[in-house]
Amino acid sequence: MQRVLFEISLNxxxxxxxxxxxxxxxxxFREEREVLFDFNTxxxxxxxxxxxxxxxxxxxxxxxxxxxxxxxxxxSTIREMFVQNHSATVAFGITMAYGFEKKQQAxxxxxxxxxxxxxxxxxxxxxxEQRAILYQEKGENKMALNDYERALEIRxxxxxxxxxxxxxxxxxxxxxxxxxxxxxxxxxxxxxxxTTYEQLYGTEEDHIKKAKVNENIGLTYYSSGxxxxxxEYLERAQVAYKQxxxxxxxxxxxxxxxxxxxxxxxxxxxxxENLFHRQLNWSETILPSxxxxxxxxxxxxxxxxxxxxxxxxxxxxFTEYLKKLNKxxxxxxxxxxxxxxxxAFLLEPAQPVDAIKFYKQAIxxxxxxxxxxxxxx
Numbered sequence: 001m002q003r004v005l006f007e008i009s010l011n012x013x014x015x016x017x018x019x020x021x022x023x024x025x026x027x028x029f030r031e032e033r034e035v036l037f038d039f040n041t042x043x044x045x046x047x048x049x050x051x052x053x054x055x056x057x058x059x060x061x062x063x064x065x066x067x068x069x070x071x072x073x074x075x076s077t078i079r080e081m082f083v084q085n086h087s088a089t090v091a092f093g094i095t096m097a098y099g100f101e102k103k104q105q106a107x108x109x110x111x112x113x114x115x116x117x118x119x120x121x122x123x124x125x126x127x128x129e130q131r132a133i134l135y136q137e138k139g140e141n142k143m144a145l146n147d148y149e150r151a152l153e154i155r156x157x158x159x160x161x162x163x164x165x166x167x168x169x170x171x172x173x174x175x176x177x178x179x180x181x182x183x184x185x186x187x188x189x190x191x192x193x194x195t196t197y198e199q200l201y202g203t204e205e206d207h208i209k210k211a212k213v214n215e216n217i218g219l220t221y222y223s224s225g226x227x228x229x230x231x232e233y234l235e236r237a238q239v240a241y242k243q244x245x246x247x248x249x250x251x252x253x254x255x256x257x258x259x260x261x262x263x264x265x266x267x268x269x270x271x272x273e274n275l276f277h278r279q280l281n282w283s284e285t286i287l288p289s290x291x292x293x294x295x296x297x298x299x300x301x302x303x304x305x306x307x308x309x310x311x312x313x314x315x316x317x318f319t320e321y322l323k324k325l326n327k328x329x330x331x332x333x334x335x336x337x338x339x340x341x342x343x344a345f346l347l348e349p350a351q352p353v354d355a356i357k358f359y360k361q362a363i364x365x366x367x368x369x370x371x372x373x374x375x376x377x
Contacts, residue, residue, distance in 0.1 A: 003056040008043065010063035089113060090126050097134060107134050125151040125165055129172065136176055148173050167196035167209065171216060178216075183224040190217045208251070211240035215255060227262050234259050248282045254293075256282070257300055269308050276300040289328045290335045295342070302346055311350040318343045334369060337362040 047060035086094060093113070097106035110131040117124055132147035152169040155162035174189035194213045201207040218233030234255060241252045260275030280297040287294055298321060305313045318339075325336065340362035347355040 005056055005058050007058070007060045008063060009061070086126060086130075087123050089123055090130060093127070094130060097130075103134050103137065107131060110134075125154040125162070125169075128154070129165075129169060133172070136179075141176060141180060144176060145173070148176070163196055163200055164209075167193040167200075167213075170196065171213060174216060174220065178220045178223050181223075183220055186220045187217060190220060206240040206243055208240070208244055211237040211244070212251070214240070215251075215258070219258060222258070222262055222265075227266050231259070231262050234262070248286050250283075250286065250293075253279055253282050253286075253297075257297065260300065260304075264304060264307070269304060273301070273304045273308065276304055284324075289325060290333065295335070295339065298339070299342060302343060306346055306350070311347065314343065314347060315351065315354050332365055332368055337366045337369075340365070 042064050043061040044064050045059065045061050047058070049058050050056075051058060093106045093109045096109060097103045110127050113127055114124070114131075117127070128147045128151035132144040132151065135141075135144035135147065148169055152166065152173070155165040155169060159166075170189045170193035174186045174193065177183070177186035177189060190213055194210060194217075197207065197210045197213060201210060214233045215237040218230045218237065220230075221227075221233060222230035238252070238255055238259070241249065241255060245252055256275045256279040260272045260279065263269075263275065264272035276297070280294070280301050283291075283294055283297050298318075301317065302314050305311070305317070322336070322339070325333070325339075329335065340358045344355040344358035344362065347358070
């Protein structure tokens with residue numbers, strides 16, 4: 001156990017400043033001098049230092065106005081969907097798993113919640129589904145399928161209010177079966193989800209959820225090797241997205257990559273390259289510069305050029321992309337060495353000199369970042 005001393009500064013003249021109250025005259029203990037801050041108060045950490053003589057960490061923070069930090073629209077959309085779809089109890093476990101990367105602890109948390117909830121509790125199927133997702137990510141597919149099926153059975157018993165949940169579970173089961181190469185069962189699950197959504201939204205009108213199921217069906221056909229059927233269903237989803245979503249919506253952007261992968265598989269590399277480039281360009285306009293999807297999309301662009309034997313283009317495209325990142329994120333951002341290693345690995349067979357150059361840059365930046373971390377500690 002280590003001691004920490006927090007020193008907080010605040011400017012009360014600023015607008016939208018955090019609400020606080022001094023509790024010195026309201027505490028039960030005379031020697032205490034307490035200050036209570038409003039929920040969701042924002043602090044900017046300005047200094048962290050360990051005092052080896054007093055064996056205490058000193059942390060200095062400044063309270064800042066809530067309006068000083070603008071949330072990216074992409075994050076706002078994700079947050080709103082998250083709040084709408086999950087109760088606070090379930091959200092806590094999801095945040096533990098993905099916000100703090102404590103997935104095993106999240107599974108134990110859901111285990112404990114399931115032991116305490118009555119069988120009729122409204123959160124029960126959602127908790128089972130979230131635990132199933134975590135099991136699936138660990139590769140424990142049998143346990144994942146058991147939780148999915150338990151959740152599905154509960155939602156079936158609550159048919160009227162849980163049609164959406166039933167469709168969601170069928171989609172997740174379909175994705176799991178695709179991962180297990182059980183393509184026929186996967187298609188059955190996805191078509192069951194589509195039937196449920198048609199009960200809710202009708203068969204004639206387009207809807208995002210119906211389009212998403214068509215996308216999943218297309219991806220299942222693609223995984224099974226049936227590229228013509230895959231393209232048919234992905235194009236259905238693409239038509240719906242164009243009608244229902246802004247052009248540069250994340251769903252449309254991801255779909256570009258799926259369609260590009262099919263054209264790549266069928267040998268139409270020029271069209272695939274065009275789609276991968278468009279995917280990267282669009283995503284740069286809506287995603288934060290260090291978003292992991294951008295790495296995936298950039299990799300698709302560079303990989304297709306390698307497949308087209310256009311290795312000279314790889315260094316050119318990557319160098320230009322790196323210049324943009326250096327301007328927005330700085331030359332020492334942790335994402336830079338990851339990108340350098342990715343490109344160096346691609347270039348190894350055809351351009352070993354450039355590959356070595358990028359590897360050396362990655363090592364140099366990583367060493368600088370490690371040194372900075374040591375100074376901070």
